[in-house]
Amino acid sequence: MYSRWKTYSSYLREKYGEAVYRIGVDGGFSCPNRDKTKHGGCAFCDGTGSIAVYQRVAESGFRRTASYDKATADTILPRLLSVREQIERGAEFLSRRYKARLFSLSFQSWTNTYDDPENLKRIYDEGLSVLPFRELLVSTRPDCVGEDVLDLLESYITEERDVWVELGLQSANDNTLRSINRGHGLAEYMDAVRRIKNHGLKVCVHIILGLPGEGREDFIATARAVNDSGAEAVKIHNLHITGGTALADDYLSGVCTVMGEERTLESTELFLRHLSADIIIERLISETPYHRLLAPRVFPDKSKFLRRLEERMESNDTRQGDAAESCREGK
Numbered sequence: 001m002y003s004r005w006k007t008y009s010s011y012l013r014e015k016y017g018e019a020v021y022r023i024g025v026d027g028g029f030s031c032p033n034r035d036k037t038k039h040g041g042c043a044f045c046d047g048t049g050s051i052a053v054y055q056r057v058a059e060s061g062f063r064r065t066a067s068y069d070k071a072t073a074d075t076i077l078p079r080l081l082s083v084r085e086q087i088e089r090g091a092e093f094l095s096r097r098y099k100a101r102l103f104s105l106s107f108q109s110w111t112n113t114y115d116d117p118e119n120l121k122r123i124y125d126e127g128l129s130v131l132p133f134r135e136l137l138v139s140t141r142p143d144c145v146g147e148d149v150l151d152l153l154e155s156y157i158t159e160e161r162d163v164w165v166e167l168g169l170q171s172a173n174d175n176t177l178r179s180i181n182r183g184h185g186l187a188e189y190m191d192a193v194r195r196i197k198n199h200g201l202k203v204c205v206h207i208i209l210g211l212p213g214e215g216r217e218d219f220i221a222t223a224r225a226v227n228d229s230g231a232e233a234v235k236i237h238n239l240h241i242t243g244g245t246a247l248a249d250d251y252l253s254g255v256c257t258v259m260g261e262e263r264t265l266e267s268t269e270l271f272l273r274h275l276s277a278d279i280i281i282e283r284l285i286s287e288t289p290y291h292r293l294l295a296p297r298v299f300p301d302k303s304k305f306l307r308r309l310e311e312r313m314e315s316n317d318t319r320q321g322d323a324a325e326s327c328r329e330g331k
């Protein structure tokens with residue numbers, strides 16, 4: 001449907017012959033960056049761990065039209081009991097809603113390699129035993145991918161199944177990373193991707209457009225860092241300010257702002273143009289439940305935003321990679 005960037009859905013259809021649906025689960029992990037020793041986590045992190053909407057049982061009554069609800073936004077969600085139960089819930093929902101037949105398993109909440117390898121193996125094994133998943137996806141941080149963890153993840157690669165590591169970078173600017181309290185720098189990200197790829201694993205990097213103090217040059221530098229790292233895919237988020245975060249305090253006291261629709265379209269186009277054409281785009285916009293979202297409150301929904309981005313790039317005759325320094329095909 002979209003022709004100006006390399007979509008994840010077209011990659012999956014090409015590789016597996018039909019759509020593959022992702023089941024996101026909470027494996028019950030924590031995060032080293034939220035431990036007391038690391039000053040309370042990333043400035044944008046609300047502690048909900050990005051759990052999938054169909055797993056938010058306690059919040060299922062809220063809709064896109066919901067007002068900001070400080071009490072709920074400040075509440076960390078209760079954890080679900082078993083990985084198996086979450087997978088069954090996700091598969092049932094996706095099969096009913098989309099007639100899904102093929103699935104990926106995504107450990108997406110918090111830092112999903114932050115445990116002993118024995119415990120990790122027990123939890124991953126439990127998930128992978130439920131369905132014949134086409135992909136295993138594990139979200140984590142550059143400082144949580146030791147060789148023992150990478151050996152374990154590599155052991156799950158089969159002819160039928162790829163294993164992806166989803167790695168947060170957010171920005172290539174070390175000053176920004178310090179100011180949002182990421183607890184790692186660009187060099188650690190680069191080293192992590194190199195080691196992950198040595199194990200035959202694929203990498204999807206997460207970045208944020210519109211972090212405080214950042215502008216065009218930062219977005220271009222981040223696109224170049226993603227290209228240079230060798231990551232196969234990227235998830236792009238526009239900065240969302242959610243309740244219960246350090247950025248929420250800054251936003252409410254006027255220290256930081258967020259980009260509106262026009263600036264987000266412009267920044268996303270700029271980022272895509274500087275990104276290598278072979279990198280898969282897994283996401284282009286943040287989706288925060290509205291009762292947790294402080295800003296931006298006036299913004300098109302995902303399908304409208306993507307349509308407007310496609311129209312804008314058509315009218316400007318731009319596409320992913322057309323301003324990248326070199327294409328990585330064959331690299």
Ligand code: SF4
Binds near residue numbers: 034042046
């Ligand atoms: S690494 Fe992820 S879970 Fe940990 S504090 Fe940052 S955003 Fe939150």
